[in-house]
Amino acid sequence: MNEKTISVSPRLRVGVVGAGYWGPNLARNFAASPDWDLAVICDLDADRAQRVADRVGGVPISQSLDEVLADPAIDAVAIATPARTHHPIVMAALAAGKHVTVEKPFADEQRRGAEMVDTARANGLVLMADHTYCYTPAVLKIRELIAAGDLGDILFVDSVRINLGLIQPDVDVFWDLAPHDLSIIDFVLPGGIDATSVAAHGADPLGTGKSCIGYLTMPLSGGAIAHIHVNWLSPTKIRQMVIGGTKRTLVWDDLNPQQRVSVYDRGVDLAGQSQATASDVHAARISYRLGDTWAPALAETEALSNMTAEFASAIREKRQARTDGASGLRVLSILEAAKGSLGAGGAPYPVEILERVEQS
Amino acid sequence: MNEKTISVSPRLRVGVVGAGYWGPNLARNFAASPDWDLAVICDLDADRAQRVADRVGGVPISQSLDEVLADPAIDAVAIATPARTHHPIVMAALAAGKHVTVEKPFADEQRRGAEMVDTARANGLVLMADHTYCYTPAVLKIRELIAAGDLGDILFVDSVRINLGLIQPDVDVFWDLAPHDLSIIDFVLPGGIDATSVAAHGADPLGTGKSCIGYLTMPLSGGAIAHIHVNWLSPTKIRQMVIGGTKRTLVWDDLNPQQRVSVYDRGVDLAGQSQATASDVHAARISYRLGDTWAPALAETEALSNMTAEFASAIREKRQARTDGASGLRVLSILEAAKGSLGAGGAPYPVEILERVEQS
Amino acid sequence: MNEKTISVSPRLRVGVVGAGYWGPNLARNFAASPDWDLAVICDLDADRAQRVADRVGGVPISQSLDEVLADPAIDAVAIATPARTHHPIVMAALAAGKHVTVEKPFADEQRRGAEMVDTARANGLVLMADHTYCYTPAVLKIRELIAAGDLGDILFVDSVRINLGLIQPDVDVFWDLAPHDLSIIDFVLPGGIDATSVAAHGADPLGTGKSCIGYLTMPLSGGAIAHIHVNWLSPTKIRQMVIGGTKRTLVWDDLNPQQRVSVYDRGVDLAGQSQATASDVHAARISYRLGDTWAPALAETEALSNMTAEFASAIREKRQARTDGASGLRVLSILEAAKGSLGAGGAPYPVEILERVEQS
Amino acid sequence: MNEKTISVSPRLRVGVVGAGYWGPNLARNFAASPDWDLAVICDLDADRAQRVADRVGGVPISQSLDEVLADPAIDAVAIATPARTHHPIVMAALAAGKHVTVEKPFADEQRRGAEMVDTARANGLVLMADHTYCYTPAVLKIRELIAAGDLGDILFVDSVRINLGLIQPDVDVFWDLAPHDLSIIDFVLPGGIDATSVAAHGADPLGTGKSCIGYLTMPLSGGAIAHIHVNWLSPTKIRQMVIGGTKRTLVWDDLNPQQRVSVYDRGVDLAGQSQATASDVHAARISYRLGDTWAPALAETEALSNMTAEFASAIREKRQARTDGASGLRVLSILEAAKGSLGAGGAPYPVEILERVEQS
DSSP, X not given: OOOXXXXXXXXXXXXXXXXXXXXXXXXXXXXXXXXXXXXXXXXXXXXXXXHHHHHTTOOOEESOHHHHHHOTTOOEEEEOSOGGXXXXXXXXXXXXXXEEEEESSSOSSHHHHHHHHHHHHHHTOOEEEEOGGGGSHHHHHHHHHHHTTXXXXXXXXXXXXXXXXXXXXXXXXXXXXXXXXHHHHHHHSTTOOOOSEXXXXXXXXXXXXXXXXXXXXXXXXXXXXXXXXXXXXXEEXXXXXXXXXXXXXXXXXXXXXXXXXXXXXXXXXXXXXXXXXXXXXXXXXXXXXXXXXXXXXXXXXXXXXXXXXXXXHHHHTTSOOSSBXXXXXXXXXXXXXXXXXXXXXXOXXXXXXXXXXXXX | OOOOOSOOSOOEEEEEEOOSSSXXXXXXXXXXXXXXXXXXXXXXXXXXXXXXXXXXXXXXXXXXXXXXXXXXXXXXXXXXXXXXXXXXXXXHHHHTTOEEEEESXXXXXXXXXXXXXXXXXXXXXXEEEEOGGGGSHHHHXXXXXXXXXXXXXXXXXXXXXXXXXXXXXXXXXHHHHHHHHHHHHHHHSTTOOOOSEEEEEEEOTTOOSSOSEEEEEEEOGGGOEEXXXXXXXXXXXXXXXXXXXXXXXXXXXXXXXXXXXXXXXXXXEEESTTTXXXXXXXXXXXEEEEEEEEEOOOOXXXXXXXXXXXXXXXXXXXXXXXXXXXXXXXXXXXXXXXXXXXXXXXXXXXOOOSSOOOOO | OOOOOSOOSOXXXXXXXXXXXXXXXHHHHHHHOSSEEEEEEEOSSHHHHXXXXXXXXXXXXXXXXXXXXXXXXXXXXXXXXXGGGHHHHHHHHHHTTOEEEEESSSOSSHHHHHHHHHHHHHHTOOEEEEXXXXXXXXXXXXXXXXXXXXXXXXXXXXXXXXXXXOOOSSOOHHHHHHHHHHHHHHHHSTTOXXXXXXXXXXXXXTXXXXXXXXXXXXXXXXXXXXXXXXXXXXXXXXXXXXXXXXXXXXXXXXXXXXXXXEEEEXXXXXXXXXXXXXXGGGGOEEEEXXXXXXXXXXXXXXXXXXXXXXXXXXXXXXXXXXXXXXXXHHHHHHHHHHHHHHHXXXXXXXXXXXXOOOOO | OOOOOSOOSOOEEEEEEOOSSSHHHHHHXXXXXXXEEEEEEEOSSHHHHHHHHHHTTOOOEESOHHHHHHOTTOOEEEEOSOGGGHHHHHHHHHHTTOEEEEESSSOSSHHHHHHHHHHHHHHTOOXXXXXXXXXXXXXXXXXXXXXXXXXXXXXXXXXXXXXXXXXXXXXXXXXXXXXXXXXXXXXXXXXXOOOSEEEEEEEXXXXXXXXXXXXXXXXXXXXXXEEEEEESEEEEEEEEEEEEESSOEEEEETTOTTOSEEEEEEEEEEESTTTOOGGGGGGOEEEEEEEEEEEOOOOOOOHHHHHHHHHHHHHHTTSOOSSBHHHHHHHHHHHHHHHHHHHTTTOOEEOOOSSOOOOO
């Protein structure tokens, strides 16, 4: 498992920046990867960095980002610091010629994220959004099924992510949790998430100063709809996404390890409609399919292990990562429109993409 | 079970009007009730009426509503006909001096429903909304727990009612399914549902001419929020309501017969806030309770049996039923605001109560 | 649904004998069947009979079995009386030339059951064991899958049927509940249940005078094993059967209406064994398949409706019913061996089949 | 969490012997414990030892058990080597004056285990059975509830532990899995497991040369019964224990992290029995309680963390550990009786306790 004999290319060298909540997971996965040498753990807090380093077999630590970026032996950095620091750290890393993967949210503002994307492109560097959930076996399978046309055209996406959660000091529940749902939806829909407006409804019934309960509604192309429910105040934990299509419907229940993904060959068929005039639409023949359910076997690889492999492949193949900067920007564009909708009392608010970077 | 020896009052006599989907259930429960004699099954379609009559032991049938209403031996009628016919039938029944219980939705328009309520009051008759779900043991228990303060102040209500459903010829998914959720929320919240605006988002991705997927969001008093998700296109069936309170949170999972109602003594405590100024609010001390879960035992009575008993009691005690006309109107007021919001592209729309009848 | 237009043969006429717990279900299904006319409800208690008759639209009642059996217009009787009365009633019915279906357990003793089977055969009449569970869509599908070889050779059957149950006055938990499991196993295994010995372990920790908790273990041919757990004292309800095969394994969870039957393409493969000598067996190459899970769509027909159809077909086609008297005897043979094992302190006890009637 | 500031006593020093499957978990927990200094990882395979050492921050390694035992600075050893090596390693460690905790099964033979217990007692050393499951928050809570009388007298214990499992080269499914169930039952029952006989039924339908499916049945004192189902061939994973008592019944579902332990205030009451003569017993008044369900909040500590704390406390307080050598012997006595029963074709086999060591 831990044997590093598979890779033929020379290993890439990575530094992990940020040794807080997420950094240890990055460190562990880079350390175990056949593609990577974990070169350094960087954090202003040396004790924190050391604890992470100890757990992966005594990697060097550094308290200086400049030092890490100045090291010519380092190819890439993985950034797991607070959102507001993403822009300066990423810009410095890109300036130093390093490839970058950065934790969600990609940036604290789409405008600053777009600058990061432009710079990476100008410098010919990989800038990856570490949308970790996209690399779970479940989401990779969902993307594959939709791409293969197994669901048909997508009719709706309904995502629920609720649990008793820490009330974050700096962000509301939308910015804390919805990036997961948005990045997943963006990843599995063939053209990415293409909402042109967002309606956001939030509630702060405890008076914390920020939304603790949130609902996002987005019309998608072709009359489809996406909806996300995020909630910090629910004592019952639900992580479920239903993706309805014209041919089949898929349910992803992330808390059911024995059957995370189910594909239902059931649904509503609307036949004879192509010939129907507008006034005939009520007479359209509707029928129901009640077919089998099928649960694909999923690999048991860890998402971050897949992410580190993708990061290495993108660098070696000189291509965009599957979750590239553009996907990071699309997620930010929805979050910013959600903020606009909240400010407008819940009225739908247009989604503005500052820089529509082409997806690879 | 079926023995009719409990009741001491003389039995009331009821006619069931409408022998379609719901009428047989009404017939069966009135027939089995110690409070009622089932006098007649009335339907324009004699065969349909006869089949219902046969299953309850040979009750008389009638094809004429006038005949039924003219019978002085009949005290009350239970109406299970299409929504657009509720107003004329109810008005005729009230004019004939009959007490009335009427299936959801109470009427097809709030204005016409208000006329029914006014007439019943003027005539001193009971006019009950047959909000059947409110009489399930689960909902009765939820109402009781909230009234006793077990949940504290209500912070949020999130209701999901999704399943593969028949696309109705005349109503959209909001009018078909949301009356259940709205009537339940209205029933369990101490002051009834008090939303002043509603945002509705619908989708019709199959092009049926009406919303098949719907989301309703309503701010409640005190910063709380209610949200309802109804969906005809989901192959996976969910009927779940989460009610969060300052003290405890309740989850009602109607498809888990072994534990329908769970009360979680978990949540977020926000302490020291009363002293805090607005700018201090981020520093408010937040703590988490991780206490026990408790699932109250529920009676195993059928909801309609409880409904028929309540209808009889209201008549005998000359009082409003627990689900009275006013509750029917409140549900209609939300549905009409939802229609307004849909027409306004999802912007929040004010709730207008034409006649705010006092709840008993 | 209720329309009786499908059948072309003239309808058969049936009397239901016994109007207690099970009789009303029989009456309802025969009344709704296109194959049958429900001719009479027979019970010593006229009130009880009348209540059943009323619910199916006013069928005649009788307090006299002799009267029913003497009626030449009656083709068949369905018997739902206490087990100890099965033998005399069935023998009388067969003597009167009636076809018979009889509730489980088939008889109170295998010896008496065998006499019933012999008499039916001698008289050219259908004698059916009403093993109702065998006619559920789930069990019919399981039988079909195993017959088609989808599971490969059967390795084990593990059945759990536990719930808070009424402590029966006359039978222990083995005779009350295990007939369900045994009849199902007999029905789905290609050659019927072929155990040659049974070990039974019971417990009566409340001192009721009979086992309230029971375990049955039976070696099956080919090194396979069947095990049944029945329990009246469990507050949690489980009805689950796992059937492991060399190719796939099937789980039937009867309390999960959304996915009752799941087929797992997972398991252990033992390769290269055929060439192996006894001493090599530890070196046999073992591998694991981790394939997909598949849940077949199931019809939504009621089991008793399928049973009444099968009863009619067997009569018309002059053949044994799928759950014939022989299957009833096999179930009794296991129950009697279980009694022997209990008497022997749990030691395995041989299964004796008094009359091995050939299965059609 | 990782801060080692709580402990006031000087830390004890431990060596972990065996760096295979379980050793890394021991190493991680001893390293994180405020009670312990992890002094050395010992394994014949230096690479394996080094990998474990690396993951806990660079602890020394050794390939020589003698060297480890000769080190006077080491107070204790934790042994995670194959079962057949437990006896020689434990005996050597005790001879060297080290306290010992040893992985399950305690030894490969009760006789050898008893020698270990005698030696530890003679030398005044702690010899602990690392029955890890007993230190999960769930099992600790179950023990506490039973000890407090919340369940009343125990009527039955039914344990299921089935999953697709590796077919072990040296042990059958009884010796591989049942030690978990047996050690748990021994831990939670007030007097420990007191079965006087065991019936074991195994099956090896794949011809692997050992039982892959196993059932154990044990009468307990007072008419109660314990039953264990272990299975390597089940593609569906179940880890569930039901413990029925005269007052309440408890269900532990280890795969339901949101509600692992449920206490049902439901059951059967047998009243008036004390006055009843034997012949009256059928007339005993039986009633059913259908009360609430309650799920206690559980701590989220790791079992091994609790185990290391208990090991340290037992050493410091010079007392037996909660899972002492005697409990290890009781588990072995059942496993050996099970082997006897298997050899006797499933007939109940007496449990022989070679050395009934008093439980602390």
